[in-house]
Amino acid sequence: MEPRQESLDVRLADIKENGRLRLHFSGIVQGVGFRPFLYRSAEKFGLKGFVKNTSAGVTLEVEGGRLGEFVRHIVRHAPPLSHIETLRLEEIPLRHSREFAILESDTSGQKNVMVSPDIALCEACQKEMANAADRRHAYPFTNCTDCGPRFSIIEDLPYDRPLTTMKRFTMCLDCRREYRSPSDRRYHAQPVSCPNCGPKLKLRIKGKESKGEPLTEALKILKTDRVLAVKGIGGFHLACRTSQKAMARLRHLKKRERKPFAMMASLEMIRKHCRVSSKEKELLQSPAAPIVLLESLPKTRLGRQVAPGQNRLGFMLPYSPLHRLLIEKMGEALVMTSANRSDEPIIFRDGAAELRELSDAILTHDRPIHTFADDSVVGNFAKETYFFRRSRGFVPLPIHLPFSTPQTVLALGGMLKTTFTLLHGNRALVSQHIGDTESIAALAAEKQAIGHFLKIFALSPGVIAVDMHPAYPNRLLAADFPGARVIEVQHHRAHIASLLAESGETDKVLGIALDGTGYGDDGTIWGGEFFSGDLHRLERVGHLLPIFLPGGDAAAHEPWRTALSLLLAVGAEKAARRFAKKFGRKGDQVLEAVVQRRGGVMTTSCGRLFDGVAALLGLGDCNSYEGELPSLLQAEAERARPQKQSYPYALEKKSAMPVLNMLMAVEAMLADKKSRAEKARCFHLTLANGLLDMAISCTGTSGIRTAALSGGVFQNTLLLKMSRDLLQENGFRVLHHTQVPANDGGISLGQAVLAAAPYRKEL
Numbered sequence: 001m002e003p004r005q006e007s008l009d010v011r012l013a014d015i016k017e018n019g020r021l022r023l024h025f026s027g028i029v030q031g032v033g034f035r036p037f038l039y040r041s042a043e044k045f046g047l048k049g050f051v052k053n054t055s056a057g058v059t060l061e062v063e064g065g066r067l068g069e070f071v072r073h074i075v076r077h078a079p080p081l082s083h084i085e086t087l088r089l090e091e092i093p094l095r096h097s098r099e100f101a102i103l104e105s106d107t108s109g110q111k112n113v114m115v116s117p118d119i120a121l122c123e124a125c126q127k128e129m130a131n132a133a134d135r136r137h138a139y140p141f142t143n144c145t146d147c148g149p150r151f152s153i154i155e156d157l158p159y160d161r162p163l164t165t166m167k168r169f170t171m172c173l174d175c176r177r178e179y180r181s182p183s184d185r186r187y188h189a190q191p192v193s194c195p196n197c198g199p200k201l202k203l204r205i206k207g208k209e210s211k212g213e214p215l216t217e218a219l220k221i222l223k224t225d226r227v228l229a230v231k232g233i234g235g236f237h238l239a240c241r242t243s244q245k246a247m248a249r250l251r252h253l254k255k256r257e258r259k260p261f262a263m264m265a266s267l268e269m270i271r272k273h274c275r276v277s278s279k280e281k282e283l284l285q286s287p288a289a290p291i292v293l294l295e296s297l298p299k300t301r302l303g304r305q306v307a308p309g310q311n312r313l314g315f316m317l318p319y320s321p322l323h324r325l326l327i328e329k330m331g332e333a334l335v336m337t338s339a340n341r342s343d344e345p346i347i348f349r350d351g352a353a354e355l356r357e358l359s360d361a362i363l364t365h366d367r368p369i370h371t372f373a374d375d376s377v378v379g380n381f382a383k384e385t386y387f388f389r390r391s392r393g394f395v396p397l398p399i400h401l402p403f404s405t406p407q408t409v410l411a412l413g414g415m416l417k418t419t420f421t422l423l424h425g426n427r428a429l430v431s432q433h434i435g436d437t438e439s440i441a442a443l444a445a446e447k448q449a450i451g452h453f454l455k456i457f458a459l460s461p462g463v464i465a466v467d468m469h470p471a472y473p474n475r476l477l478a479a480d481f482p483g484a485r486v487i488e489v490q491h492h493r494a495h496i497a498s499l500l501a502e503s504g505e506t507d508k509v510l511g512i513a514l515d516g517t518g519y520g521d522d523g524t525i526w527g528g529e530f531f532s533g534d535l536h537r538l539e540r541v542g543h544l545l546p547i548f549l550p551g552g553d554a555a556a557h558e559p560w561r562t563a564l565s566l567l568l569a570v571g572a573e574k575a576a577r578r579f580a581k582k583f584g585r586k587g588d589q590v591l592e593a594v595v596q597r598r599g600g601v602m603t604t605s606c607g608r609l610f611d612g613v614a615a616l617l618g619l620g621d622c623n624s625y626e627g628e629l630p631s632l633l634q635a636e637a638e639r640a641r642p643q644k645q646s647y648p649y650a651l652e653k654k655s656a657m658p659v660l661n662m663l664m665a666v667e668a669m670l671a672d673k674k675s676r677a678e679k680a681r682c683f684h685l686t687l688a689n690g691l692l693d694m695a696i697s698c699t700g701t702s703g704i705r706t707a708a709l710s711g712g713v714f715q716n717t718l719l720l721k722m723s724r725d726l727l728q729e730n731g732f733r734v735l736h737h738t739q740v741p742a743n744d745g746g747i748s749l750g751q752a753v754l755a756a757a758p759y760r761k762e763l
């Protein structure tokens, strides 16, 4: 990471050439080799003094000559994983130090340090592992100042071994020598260890520890198509081969019918199944080592079992030394999915009873994980990182805001794909992925993770931001902060605000939030909304035409209900009756409910519209996981060649607001004789055209020329691309996400910035 010079409050030209300086660094300056770097730099310039970690960062005192050059050197050559956020500098009297020393950490004072995320195995450590003569040859826990676990093992700050889960391991003499030697690449690497003194692997089968060599035994489990739970960095994975037998076993254990699984493999293996662009290779090999969604090659059959119906596969590189050993020794791609029951948080403790139920054997070790973090999931959109899940490797890096607030805001997020955000000053700390807080386990995990963040960052919230939906379970967590003011934020405004915040956008924009469902201002269910405004205020200025959802929430799981409703809405009664037959009595009941408009809700949700259209095109009747049918609709559309044709649609005016009516498009699509893929593509393009017309109508003479695209539907990168291109061709500047997901994983950020609006100071 480049240190951002503009943020350093030090005028490098003003530094005196001789004397003694005290420098205070904040940012990501602990756990990333920053002190050793300062030590080596001081030696190089022949300076005396000391360096130490503090709760607020790193303090350095140096005396001697060429001080200006020294400071410039530090700013320019800081270690790659460090990030200097502020540098305070003062001239102090000479103390005639005789040496340069690294002092014990100072734990008093205000905490202001940033915590490094977990970092994937570096190249130097990989080479050592591969070298038969090295004492860490094939060592599953190797790490150095440039790589290894951080966020997941930190119990408190400052980042020193006694405050990490490595405290239980006493370094051997060799490790101690490396740890203490400034010229060594493990100098002050807190998780340093070796086969003599570090964590040990264990294999448990049916609760009993296996007597054989753990790795060898674990490989036997994998090779016989069974499911192995593997303790990783931020939690346990369930690992297995991609064979039909192993996949059937995994789907049975995880009770996961069709949802795609992520895989782990070497780059060479990945290239046998997927196209990998240079940007995607960069993402795979980045220190965060996320799961990258890659376009699968037509010849690969891997997707059939792993990601049915999809045209993308999620791959990550082996990012821990243990993963590397497993992939190397198996010589093939392995499925690696978070060990959890559906939508619950990832399991990260050894004792967890569910772990035994979910796997045939458990490969674990005695280095505890203090904080869980699922793998992050990203894609490449317009040569930028597009997040689907922001978690391990990115959390807890802050997102820098275009304003500052003295008030600490804690935003609790939504219900699905929940994250929370802590906002203070000009930084927003977005948490790791927590899961679906409808489950008690996830709610408990959110509560615990909030506690950990408040402790390590030493913050105490004065404002709690929550979703407007009165039934979202995590609203209960606000009760933990009795003195704090609770502010409700509307779901789709939070989506738009999250995008404005991460983009640093302070001007007025048109926000287009296409989403599943969220609670609206008027108590109805929204999900296709247009807003005009900025980070202070977003006014609803348009929406999609409401459609009837028979069964309300049930329609999210059973899109055939929505399909029936759409058929009746376009007057295709005969077709509706035919369609309903397939579902027997239930079909008739739903048909009746739609005619009577009872037992359901009206909604402007764009996600539900996609559900219904996908069901009408025969892509499925039910969502076995959130967004399944819409994602299949995208995959289907991407199989068709680009086309120019668009179905008809209408812009209507309702209560002085433009409303986008897509029913004509549905009707035209039903009558269309083209292939399914072409129809799917045409529907996408029609919606993108509709959005453009809405944007023109909603902005009118306001002068707003920026459109901000957010909400779960914009996980659909085909729709995102079509919309962006059309808007740009018509003179709009288009914002899309690059730091948090467009889905509900991003809304805690938006909640936080909107709740902070009354308190903020402009930068």
Ligand SMILES: [Zn+2]
Binding pocket: 121, 122, 123, 124, 125, 126, 143, 144, 145, 146, 147, 148
């Ligand atoms: Zn390393």
Ligand SMILES: [Zn+2]
Binding pocket: 171, 172, 173, 174, 175, 176, 193, 194, 195, 196, 197, 198
């Ligand atoms: Zn050792």
